[in-house]
Structures are given as C-alpha cells and as structure tokens.
Amino acid sequence: MSFIIETDHCVAILRGKLDISRYVAPQTPLYVTAITVSELVYGAYKSDRPADNLAQVNLLLAGVTVLPFDTGAAQRCGELKDILRRAGIPLAEPDLQIASIALRHALPLATHNQGHFARVPGLKLVDWL
Numbered sequence: 001m002s003f004i005i006e007t008d009h010c011v012a013i014l015r016g017k018l019d020i021s022r023y024v025a026p027q028t029p030l031y032v033t034a035i036t037v038s039e040l041v042y043g044a045y046k047s048d049r050p051a052d053n054l055a056q057v058n059l060l061l062a063g064v065t066v067l068p069f070d071t072g073a074a075q076r077c078g079e080l081k082d083i084l085r086r087a088g089i090p091l092a093e094p095d096l097q098i099a100s101i102a103l104r105h106a107l108p109l110a111t112h113n114q115g116h117f118a119r120v121p122g123l124k125l126v127d128w129l
Contacts, residue, residue, distance in 0.1 A: 003126065004031045004067065004102050006111035007039045012129055014040075014056050020110075023128050030064045033101045035094050037066055067101050076100040080120060089119045099123050 003024065005013075010032060012018035024030065040060075044053035069077075077100035084090050091099070095113070099120040102109045108124035111117055117125055 002029045002031065002107055003110045004033060004098075004105070004107045005036070005064065006032075006098060006109055006113065006117075007036045008112045009110045009128060010036060010040055010060060011043070012112075014053075014060060018128060020128065023110075023126075031067050031105070031107060032061070032064050033098050034066055034068050035097045035101070037061065039094070067105060069097050069101060070104075073097065073100040073104045076103055083121065084119055087119075091116055091119055096120075 001024075005020070009018060009020075013020065020030070037057075040057045041054065044050055044057050047053045077096050080100060080103075081090075081096055084096075095116050098109070099117060102123060103120070108126050109117060110126050110128055112127050112129040114125060114127055117123055
C-alpha cells in the first residue's frame with residue numbers, strides 16, 4: 001500500500017528518528033505533497049545549516065513523488081473547509097491542503113498530527129511515530 005508522508009514524519013526521517021522500511025515494502029511508492037515540500041524547505045532555510053539541510057531534503061525528495069495542489073484538490077479543500085467550519089472544528093489551511101491532496105488521490109496520510117487530521121471526514125491516517 002502507498003502512503004503520503006506528512007511533514008512531521010519527513011522531519012523524523014531526516015533526523016534519523018523514523019525508519020519507514022519497518023512499515024512499507026522496499027518498492028512501495030511513497031508520496032509527499034507540494035505543501036510538505038514548502039514546509040521542509042522553509043525549515044532547512046531557517047536552520048543553522050541551510051545548505052546541509054537542503055541537501056538532506058533533496059535526497060529525501062528524490063525517493064518520493066511530489067503530489068501537487070491541483071484544481072481537484074483545491075475544490076476538495078474548499079468543500080472541506082466549509083464542512084469543518086460548519087462543524088465548528090476548523091483546520092489550518094496547509095493541513096486542509098494536505099488532507100485534500102490525500103483524499104483526491106485516495107491515499108492514507110502518515111502523520112503524527114492525528115488530532116488535527118482526524119477531523120477530516122474520510123481521511124485514512126497512520127502514525128509511525
């Protein structure tokens with residue numbers, strides 16, 4: 001089974017705190033969202049060693065497929081935003097975008113941020129941390 005790896009899991013991989021080979025077969029396609037790429041690059045730039053950390057991010061990205069926030073995901077995002085607003089449980093825009101991409105591609109999201117993402121109806125979650 002394929003997964004979208006959310007930012008917190010990517011950071012754990014980069015820090016050597018998560019070995020995803022314990023959870024997925026070697027040739028399993030893995031994905032990250034364009035939103036996660038942005039968050040990882042920002043984290044690298046604000047660090048004490050931007051060049052080293054950007055190199056690590058690029059190495060991680062070489063092993064995954066980046067899924068865009070396209071029109072279908074954007075439409076799903078707008079719908080989810082209203083559903084959660086009406087329910088009184090809004091979610092931050094980046095998390096909404098990540099969830100929308102996961103739903104659009106019918107892929108489970110690997111995240112430790114279960115509290116936020118569990119609000120999204122129909123989103124399948126796993127937590128390897």
